[in-house]
Amino acid sequence: GEIGDTPVYIGGQQFAAWKHTQLILDAVPGRGGMFSLDNGREQRFLVRGRAFDMQEIDMLDPVDRVRAMRAALADDPHRFWLDQARRISWSRFPTRSDDSSFDAGDFAISWFSDGELNLCVNCVDRHLETHGQKTAILFEGDEPGEGRRLTYRDLHEEVCRFANALKHLGVGKGDRVILYMPMVPEAAIAMLACARIGAVHSVVFGGFSPDSLADRINDCGARVVVTADQGMRGGRPIALKANVDGALAHCPAVDSVVVIRRTGADVAMIEARDHRWEELRETVSPDCPAEAMAAEDPLFILYTSGSTGKPKGVLHTTGGYLLWANLTYDILFGGRPDDIFWCTADVGWITGHTYVLYGPLSNGATTVMFDGVPGYPDAGRFWETAGRLGVSVFYTSPTAIRALMRDGDEWVERHDRSSLRLLGTVGEPINPEAWNWYHRVVGEGRCEIIDTWWQTETGGALIAPVPGETATRPGSATKPLPGVHPQLLDADGALLEGATEGNLVIAQSWPGQMRTVYGDHERFFQTYFTTYPGKYFTGDGARRDADGYYWITGRVDDVINVSGHRMGTAEVESALVAHPRVAEAAVVGMPHDIKGQGIYAYVTLNKGEEADDELRRELRQWVRQEIGPIATPDAIQFAPALPKTRSGKIMRRILRKIASGEADGIGDTSTLVDPDVVDRLINGSESAF
Numbered sequence: 001g002e003i004g005d006t007p008v009y010i011g012g013q014q015f016a017a018w019k020h021t022q023l024i025l026d027a028v029p030g031r032g033g034m035f036s037l038d039n040g041r042e043q044r045f046l047v048r049g050r051a052f053d054m055q056e057i058d059m060l061d062p063v064d065r066v067r068a069m070r071a072a073l074a075d076d077p078h079r080f081w082l083d084q085a086r087r088i089s090w091s092r093f094p095t096r097s098d099d100s101s102f103d104a105g106d107f108a109i110s111w112f113s114d115g116e117l118n119l120c121v122n123c124v125d126r127h128l129e130t131h132g133q134k135t136a137i138l139f140e141g142d143e144p145g146e147g148r149r150l151t152y153r154d155l156h157e158e159v160c161r162f163a164n165a166l167k168h169l170g171v172g173k174g175d176r177v178i179l180y181m182p183m184v185p186e187a188a189i190a191m192l193a194c195a196r197i198g199a200v201h202s203v204v205f206g207g208f209s210p211d212s213l214a215d216r217i218n219d220c221g222a223r224v225v226v227t228a229d230q231g232m233r234g235g236r237p238i239a240l241k242a243n244v245d246g247a248l249a250h251c252p253a254v255d256s257v258v259v260i261r262r263t264g265a266d267v268a269m270i271e272a273r274d275h276r277w278e279e280l281r282e283t284v285s286p287d288c289p290a291e292a293m294a295a296e297d298p299l300f301i302l303y304t305s306g307s308t309g310k311p312k313g314v315l316h317t318t319g320g321y322l323l324w325a326n327l328t329y330d331i332l333f334g335g336r337p338d339d340i341f342w343c344t345a346d347v348g349w350i351t352g353h354t355y356v357l358y359g360p361l362s363n364g365a366t367t368v369m370f371d372g373v374p375g376y377p378d379a380g381r382f383w384e385t386a387g388r389l390g391v392s393v394f395y396t397s398p399t400a401i402r403a404l405m406r407d408g409d410e411w412v413e414r415h416d417r418s419s420l421r422l423l424g425t426v427g428e429p430i431n432p433e434a435w436n437w438y439h440r441v442v443g444e445g446r447c448e449i450i451d452t453w454w455q456t457e458t459g460g461a462l463i464a465p466v467p468g469e470t471a472t473r474p475g476s477a478t479k480p481l482p483g484v485h486p487q488l489l490d491a492d493g494a495l496l497e498g499a500t501e502g503n504l505v506i507a508q509s510w511p512g513q514m515r516t517v518y519g520d521h522e523r524f525f526q527t528y529f530t531t532y533p534g535k536y537f538t539g540d541g542a543r544r545d546a547d548g549y550y551w552i553t554g555r556v557d558d559v560i561n562v563s564g565h566r567m568g569t570a571e572v573e574s575a576l577v578a579h580p581r582v583a584e585a586a587v588v589g590m591p592h593d594i595k596g597q598g599i600y601a602y603v604t605l606n607k608g609e610e611a612d613d614e615l616r617r618e619l620r621q622w623v624r625q626e627i628g629p630i631a632t633p634d635a636i637q638f639a640p641a642l643p644k645t646r647s648g649k650i651m652r653r654i655l656r657k658i659a660s661g662e663a664d665g666i667g668d669t670s671t672l673v674d675p676d677v678v679d680r681l682i683n684g685s686e687s688a689f
């Protein structure tokens, strides 16, 4: 047929419809949407306006597409963002785009505020007509080959049932639901079900202790918890249901627990409170209408560690978050309808939200959910599984890469990796050695490495190379994505230009930005927007080279990044001082070959207490129990005293130097009450491990 007056948009750019290339389009009548097409080179694009089933248009190369986006953005940001909004389906299309301000006077973060949509519809329903039989979730269990496939149609039915079950338990729009789950499809199903009925999910990583879980449940005021009998990781069971029972002793508001069968272990079920999903499932209908949500209605809360106090509930809302997940997945990893995408993160972290689920599913892709660990049953697991499943895009953490690199090339080389086309990393700075190994050995030198810098707070990637557009450099996350405005500032807030190093801030809002700290908007403002007024402070330091590439140097605040997991030093300290024999504790990060950073704790005991290896073991175990295994200190140094200034402030700078084995660089200690403390600490540091 003729293209007539139907405007065709690709990546928000009106398409040059008058250059003719034969293409087959399979479009949904009367609606904009996202479709696969085939002109030999497959691509995704957006159509708005009239229906048609066959048109002649030409294609923009993915790189041209991103360049066109940058140009359109420079030209008219408001129009650009509304065009981008067409990537997703709205029940009411927005007329507003960015209404945000980082200034104290009119502080607000708001995107597409008059739009209405449902995230679940975008991730599931809208794919049914065009590719309902396509695999949405490819589940790979702990044991190789233990798996399941869910098509978009299967997913739709399961999500509707789960949504009805939640409703049956009294969950409605705005209610919070806690998920404490293994990496099984039911985790995705429960998250999507919450979104479908407008409930707010908060996933708590299955490695957190009952106490940590209880804190999160109480902070967000959830009444319903979804969990599994047990998890199974690396051949070892994880007592998820038992941990929930432990937590709920401190959570009087919770009246319902949904328990998914994972291992079939015999677990305690409390009458009237606990429900087996498999039984509930049979009682509910497979149809469930989706709530129309305002773009700024809450979508989820995810707790993350900061420099002070307890973990904060990062709140993301519906429209902007979904758009950012959709857009960044598309330009970084997407583009081919037959891709099998595998992000190895757990859904308990932001990477699992955005790039295991919402990014790929909103793009109609096939996403792998992996419930195992990289070293089980052996160090070849990732590559064996990637080859068997035909994974084309693989996304993991530098920690995993470093650990596998140490195990040797033969574990990689014995498996066929020919299906891989792109490799990504996230979560921590990647050292050039690991980057090169990933590129050369895993990717056989063929696959680009997409090092993505972002945070729980940012919703999705902000600085990362666009495949084909940005030439990569080992160790650099390269350049900002369209719509992202990073700056480097010195300690006084002065803007640094050109090649330089400083504190990384973002000068303007982007759609995926967090909207508040749940229940504490003032803390949100204080934490992120007061260090450098008018800018979002990331907590990271970065270097920028003469070509404008960013090299993230790591946290500049009291957050440590252990294997890509954020841990607040204050949290570990408060766990340690809760031990009856501990008087005082100071925790800092130390360099760690595999984990990037390790946890180094200086501990002062109560008068009369004896320091020995037995107590060191006990304290490590104590912290595991208080917070979870990821918080286990790598080193504990018993210190008779800590270096303090006259005003009583612990000089962490000195503790960091000692923990890093850089005692030579300590510098001026004259402001300390007792400078001799430093020498005693240096001498005692060898016994810390």
Ligand code: WTA
Pocket: 304, 349, 350, 351, 425, 426, 427, 428, 429, 430, 451, 452, 453, 454, 455, 456, 457, 477, 538, 539, 540, 552, 554, 555, 561, 564, 565, 566
């Ligand atoms: C660090 C994970 C260097 C950074 C998505 C950030 C990185 C923190 C990178 C956020 C990267 C994440 N290069 N550092 N590519 N990606 N980081 O909230 O310090 O768990 O502030 O989000 O991880 O961790 P979060």
